[in-house]
Amino acid sequence: MSREVIEPLKEPIAADRQGAKRHYGVHPYFTRRPYNVVREYILHYSREKDRVLDPFGGSGVTAIEAFLENRTGVQNDINPLANFIAKGVVGLASGNRSEYKAAMNELKERCEKRLAALQGADEKGLAKLGLGVKLPENIKLPSNADVEFYHDLFSKQQLLSLAILRDGIDDLKGGPAKAGMLLAWSATLAKLNRTFLSAEGRAESRGGSSIFSIYRYKIAKKPIELPPWETFEERAMNIVDAKTELDKTIQHKKMTGGWHGEFEVHAKDVGELEKELRGKIDYIFTDPPYGGHISYLDLSTLWNVWLGHSPSMKARERELIVGGELDHTEALYTTRLGDSVHACVNMLKKGRWLSIVFQHWNIRYFKAILTRAAEAGAELRAAISQVGDPIWSMHKKKGNQSVLAGELILTFVRTGKPQYLQDSRELDVVNTVGEILEAAPRVVYGEQLFNQLVIEAWRKSAIGSLDISKDDFTNVIKHHGWHYDEDRHYWVRNRDRDHHGNLTPMLWEA
Numbered sequence: 001m002s003r004e005v006i007e008p009l010k011e012p013i014a015a016d017r018q019g020a021k022r023h024y025g026v027h028p029y030f031t032r033r034p035y036n037v038v039r040e041y042i043l044h045y046s047r048e049k050d051r052v053l054d055p056f057g058g059s060g061v062t063a064i065e066a067f068l069e070n071r072t073g074v075q076n077d078i079n080p081l082a083n084f085i086a087k088g089v090v091g092l093a094s095g096n097r098s099e100y101k102a103a104m105n106e107l108k109e110r111c112e113k114r115l116a117a118l119q120g121a122d123e124k125g126l127a128k129l130g131l132g133v134k135l136p137e138n139i140k141l142p143s144n145a146d147v148e149f150y151h152d153l154f155s156k157q158q159l160l161s162l163a164i165l166r167d168g169i170d171d172l173k174g175g176p177a178k179a180g181m182l183l184a185w186s187a188t189l190a191k192l193n194r195t196f197l198s199a200e201g202r203a204e205s206r207g208g209s210s211i212f213s214i215y216r217y218k219i220a221k222k223p224i225e226l227p228p229w230e231t232f233e234e235r236a237m238n239i240v241d242a243k244t245e246l247d248k249t250i251q252h253k254k255m256t257g258g259w260h261g262e263f264e265v266h267a268k269d270v271g272e273l274e275k276e277l278r279g280k281i282d283y284i285f286t287d288p289p290y291g292g293h294i295s296y297l298d299l300s301t302l303w304n305v306w307l308g309h310s311p312s313m314k315a316r317e318r319e320l321i322v323g324g325e326l327d328h329t330e331a332l333y334t335t336r337l338g339d340s341v342h343a344c345v346n347m348l349k350k351g352r353w354l355s356i357v358f359q360h361w362n363i364r365y366f367k368a369i370l371t372r373a374a375e376a377g378a379e380l381r382a383a384i385s386q387v388g389d390p391i392w393s394m395h396k397k398k399g400n401q402s403v404l405a406g407e408l409i410l411t412f413v414r415t416g417k418p419q420y421l422q423d424s425r426e427l428d429v430v431n432t433v434g435e436i437l438e439a440a441p442r443v444v445y446g447e448q449l450f451n452q453l454v455i456e457a458w459r460k461s462a463i464g465s466l467d468i469s470k471d472d473f474t475n476v477i478k479h480h481g482w483h484y485d486e487d488r489h490y491w492v493r494n495r496d497r498d499h500h501g502n503l504t505p506m507l508w509e510a
């Protein structure tokens with residue numbers, strides 16, 4: 001049976017980053033797309049019972065939302081932590097809420113008093129309380145960590161507290177509630193360690209680890225000892241809330257047409273995944289790593305060691321990043337990024353869609369994505385900039401116009417007709433930017449302008465000649481009579497300046 005013609009999405013979708021308990025509060029992860037944006041793309045580009053894949057699945061937003069929308073959500077990631085989180089969230093759809101509450105109460109009875117006793121104990125007392133407690137392997141940490149070995153990431157109280165909680169969970173009766181408590185315990189690791197920093201002006205428990213801010217194991221100058229049981233209990237309640245949300249979503253489906261969502265997990269390099277899923281996928285929505293800064297496998301050591309899920313050396317060698325403990329080169333990243341896009345197209349059925357979320361100053365990365373998609377037989381149909389949400393604003397405050405926040409969503413359809421495009425033309429950057437700005441409204445986000453410049457260079461077969469620095473890009477915009485509003489993080493025409501700077505941003509798309 002033929003499918004109806006799909007017109008590509010052409011407008012940005014306002015991000016709701018904290019509107020789903022299943023993604024926010026259950027377990028931290030390094031990057032996480034707004035669930036509602038992902039969900040709208042899934043609903044638009046796929047149909048019920050379709051197989052929806054994210055080959056760089058992360059914490060599983062794509063596969064989980066596909067599962068909840070009566071698709072088969074296909075999660076893939078070489079990071080064991082990522083797949084643990086995704087499976088854990090989907091697992092909350094099983095069992096009864098009362099079972100989860102009962103598991104919490106059982107753990108409280110077993111652990112709360114022992115954990116409290118640890119907090120005021122001296123060295124001798126800690127040694128006594130720690131008798132028979134199983135500790136994780138004390139492996140060596142990445143070379144950029146502040147401490148050399150894994151156990152040094154924790155105070156003795158934290159290490160023993162986490163071990164006692166883990167032992168208590170291991171002793172629970174098997175089933176969904178036990179798995180849910182393990183997910184809550186894993187989330188607790190992010191707060192019960194010496195890299196945790198409290199947010200200034202807020203309660204001690206409100207903050208985060210340096211793992212998620214500066215992307216390395218930096219020990220806090222004044223580490224905070226949060227109460228272990230209360231910290232775990234808060235995470236466990238988040239699990240119960242997420243379960244309640246999933247139950248309501250699934251029940252609503254059952255009452256309005258039936259429930260048949262499915263979920264599967266893979267842990268393969270994208271090239272290997274292609275061999276298994278070639279021509280079997282209906283839609284892909286993915287967010288490949290953007291290159292440097294976040295070494296996912298290195299930074300996931302905090303969880304993977306204690307969960308017993310440490311990745312193999314083969315997985316580490318195939319990680320799609322720049323840098324990391326294995327010092328992956330930019331040239332290797334660029335090649336493998338292109339190869340991964342080519343593999344994604346090959347996994348699609350003909351006529352089906354691929355959406356790639358990406359943002360970077362490096363034009364070579366965009367060229368790799370666009371060129372390899374075309375060579376695999378996919379045609380670019382939409383390029384939408386998602387900017388302006390609270391996370392975007394936080395990133396802009398750190399670097400203003402030098403920071404590319406937000407993301408560009410590139411959407412392709414697989415035509416099955418490979419295109420080998422010539423890239424021999426020269427791009428007049430100054431005039432091209434001028435033409436774009438001439439058609440723009442009174443205010444422009446720099447990310448949108450940069451993204452349109454990249455797409456124009458691609459369409460004019462001149463992306464290979466586009467090599468522009470952050471400073472040069474800024475100067476070209478100023479040359480055309482625009483200024484940067486430091487408070488609102490957008491560009492304004494000089495002739496539209498007012499004394500108070502009260503312009504309202506008008507979202508503008510490529």
